[in-house]
Amino acid sequence: METEFISWLRSRVASHPRVSLGIGDDAAVLQLGGADCVVTTDMLTDGVDFDVDLHAPSRIGHKALAVSLSDIAAMAAEPVAAFVSLLVPKSSEPTLAARLLEGMIPLAESLDVAIAGGDTNTWKGKLVINTTLVGKTTGAGPLTRGGARPGDWIVVTGALGGSILGRHLDVRPRVREILELRKHYAIHAGIDVSDGLAFDLSRIAQESQCGVVVELDAIPIHNDARRLVADKPDLGAAVDHALGDGEDFELILAVAPDVAARMIDQQPLEIPLTRIGRFVDEPGMWQTDARGLRAPLPAIGFQHKLGE
Amino acid sequence: METEFISWLRSRVASHPRVSLGIGDDAAVLQLGGADCVVTTDMLTDGVDFDVDLHAPSRIGHKALAVSLSDIAAMAAEPVAAFVSLLVPKSSEPTLAARLLEGMIPLAESLDVAIAGGDTNTWKGKLVINTTLVGKTTGAGPLTRGGARPGDWIVVTGALGGSILGRHLDVRPRVREILELRKHYAIHAGIDVSDGLAFDLSRIAQESQCGVVVELDAIPIHNDARRLVADKPDLGAAVDHALGDGEDFELILAVAPDVAARMIDQQPLEIPLTRIGRFVDEPGMWQTDARGLRAPLPAIGFQHKLGE
Numbered sequence: 001m002e003t004e005f006i007s008w009l010r011s012r013v014a015s016h017p018r019v020s021l022g023i024g025d026d027a028a029v030l031q032l033g034g035a036d037c038v039v040t041t042d043m044l045t046d047g048v049d050f051d052v053d054l055h056a057p058s059r060i061g062h063k064a065l066a067v068s069l070s071d072i073a074a075m076a077a078e079p080v081a082a083f084v085s086l087l088v089p090k091s092s093e094p095t096l097a098a099r100l101l102e103g104m105i106p107l108a109e110s111l112d113v114a115i116a117g118g119d120t121n122t123w124k125g126k127l128v129i130n131t132t133l134v135g136k137t138t139g140a141g142p143l144t145r146g147g148a149r150p151g152d153w154i155v156v157t158g159a160l161g162g163s164i165l166g167r168h169l170d171v172r173p174r175v176r177e178i179l180e181l182r183k184h185y186a187i188h189a190g191i192d193v194s195d196g197l198a199f200d201l202s203r204i205a206q207e208s209q210c211g212v213v214v215e216l217d218a219i220p221i222h223n224d225a226r227r228l229v230a231d232k233p234d235l236g237a238a239v240d241h242a243l244g245d246g247e248d249f250e251l252i253l254a255v256a257p258d259v260a261a262r263m264i265d266q267q268p269l270e271i272p273l274t275r276i277g278r279f280v281d282e283p284g285m286w287q288t289d290a291r292g293l294r295a296p297l298p299a300i301g302f303q304h305k306l307g308e
Numbered sequence: 309m310e311t312e313f314i315s316w317l318r319s320r321v322a323s324h325p326r327v328s329l330g331i332g333d334d335a336a337v338l339q340l341g342g343a344d345c346v347v348t349t350d351m352l353t354d355g356v357d358f359d360v361d362l363h364a365p366s367r368i369g370h371k372a373l374a375v376s377l378s379d380i381a382a383m384a385a386e387p388v389a390a391f392v393s394l395l396v397p398k399s400s401e402p403t404l405a406a407r408l409l410e411g412m413i414p415l416a417e418s419l420d421v422a423i424a425g426g427d428t429n430t431w432k433g434k435l436v437i438n439t440t441l442v443g444k445t446t447g448a449g450p451l452t453r454g455g456a457r458p459g460d461w462i463v464v465t466g467a468l469g470g471s472i473l474g475r476h477l478d479v480r481p482r483v484r485e486i487l488e489l490r491k492h493y494a495i496h497a498g499i500d501v502s503d504g505l506a507f508d509l510s511r512i513a514q515e516s517q518c519g520v521v522v523e524l525d526a527i528p529i530h531n532d533a534r535r536l537v538a539d540k541p542d543l544g545a546a547v548d549h550a551l552g553d554g555e556d557f558e559l560i561l562a563v564a565p566d567v568a569a570r571m572i573d574q575q576p577l578e579i580p581l582t583r584i585g586r587f588v589d590e591p592g593m594w595q596t597d598a599r600g601l602r603a604p605l606p607a608i609g610f611q612h613k614l615g616e
Contacts, residue, residue, distance in 0.1 A: 026382035027348035040335035
């Protein structure tokens with residue numbers, strides 16, 4: 001089966017100018033043209049990141065590729081090639097691997113990313129997908145978590161919370177958006193919201209050796225978070241979902257006040273850019289409400305990753 | 309736990325001149341200095357590639373890194389950085405992830421490879437390890453499977469067969485060896501023996517659009533293959549183990565006759581280089597015995613991979 005699967009995949013994925021050697025040899029060869037190489041890897045599992053009994057393989061495949069693309073976006077790098085390892089249950093239908101890949105291909109093609117290799121095996125356990133994304137830096141260099149400066153505004157893309165209603169599968173990695181932003185605005189630091197706004201804010205604050213003050217009323221709350229709360233009032237307030245749910249895969253950016261004000265005024269993207277607070281000298285996480293009262297902000301969120 | 313694990317790993321792995329950003333951000337940044345980027349990925353599972361109840365975590369970790377390094381060796385590339393995804397059973401001891409990494413670190417350090425990122429999760433299933441290796445091409449370019457020419461000699465490193473007795477864990481990827489060979493000899497094509505000499509020969513023949521004639525009596529048979537047969541005569545002849553066992557992680561090379569003859573005469577490595585046959589015009593796999601009689605050679609071997 002594997003040889004046929006490789007043949008199918010080789011025929012299914014288009015050739016790519018940056019991939020001088022793709023699927024079928026011992027390794028792939030990528031031409032990055034002297035840029036630095038940016039690499040991230042994510043392992044997703046049935047029962048944690050998706051449910052193979054509930055979700056279509058195409059959506060699962062899409063998510064597996066999208067979460068790694070989101071890391072590349074958080075580095076403000078151009079994605080080049082994806083490498084997909086699959087562990088497929090022996091009991092699953094024989095087309096599962098192909099259907100997972102079919103879910104990745106439209107997203108890959110839309111961002112000009114090659115699926116350039118992988119490793120597919122069957123076993124008696126549950127479905128496991130590991131995706132590695134290789135990208136290249138732009139002239140502006142990589143956007144790290146460590147560059148936020150006290151005084152910088154905290155800017156987020158899109159709206160947050162309630163991804164469990166489906167958006168955690170239909171991830172739209174902000175690759176094009178960050179590359180477009182960076183052409184016109186200086187950005188000091190960035191991270192994607194994978195484990196929760198508050199938790200990922202704590203990461204960027206820690207790496208930048210400063211603190212954050214979040215203005216709760218400024219957080220753009222996704223309608224999904226409001227729906228969650230309307231359906232189940234015991235789940236807490238919508239803003240708590242925006243702070244803690246995670247898997248939004250929006251970007252948190254640190255931008256100097258004058259540049260951030262211009263960016264927010266111009267709204268250059270199809271998705272909104274919103275100021276939700278600022279970075280401060282004193283370490284720690286703080287929240288302020290409408291009356292300006294300051295209280296500690298717990299770094300809530302879903303923590304199950306090794307930092308990528 | 310994960311944050312502590314990241315902190316531990318960050319402190320445990322040395323900084324590396326080619327890794328400008330390592331563990332702890334959204335992705336790693338590698339400086340390849342204008343060379344092409346070579347990427348391979350392998351997923352290993354408990355019960356198939358190792359047995360977590362029988363094998364020490366350090367040996368399992370070593371194997372997981374070594375099989376990907378062997379792919380980099382088969383491309384004659386210089387390995388630069390490794391990215392390790394772990395799925396650790398919730399029931400396992402809390403130090404398992406660290407002990408697996410501790411098994412990788414000596415091998416990584418011996419080849420100047422950085423462990424630059426990864427993704428660690430726990431789950432209710434069995435141990436899964438995915439390793440992605442990123443390397444860079446040398447001035448000679450990548451060594452593919454597709455460059456063998458009719459008339460080329462088939463040259464193998466080391467000795468083959470019986471890896472199941474333990475060598476399949478204690479893999480010695482031929483990274484230094486191939487880089488050294490390529491400084492002095494033109495090599496047309498290469499592949500590593502992961503799934504079996506005969507099967508991997510069929511891959512290099514197919515990609516090079518030619519055939520192979522293997523001289524059975526010339527195959528360097530490992531003592532492990534002879535021990536296997538001595539202990540269990542019903543397992544077949546030692547040469548069959550050399551042809552079909554796989555996981556030897558030696559290299560099969562295609563070299564022009566004059567260069568190959570010089571290489572074999574000079575024996576520039578600590579491990580032997582042996583001529584085992586030649587590439588021929590007519591497609592197909594053939595074997596000859598001591599009397600020169602020719603018969604088809606079945607492409608036996610263990611087939612469970614996607615071609616990497």
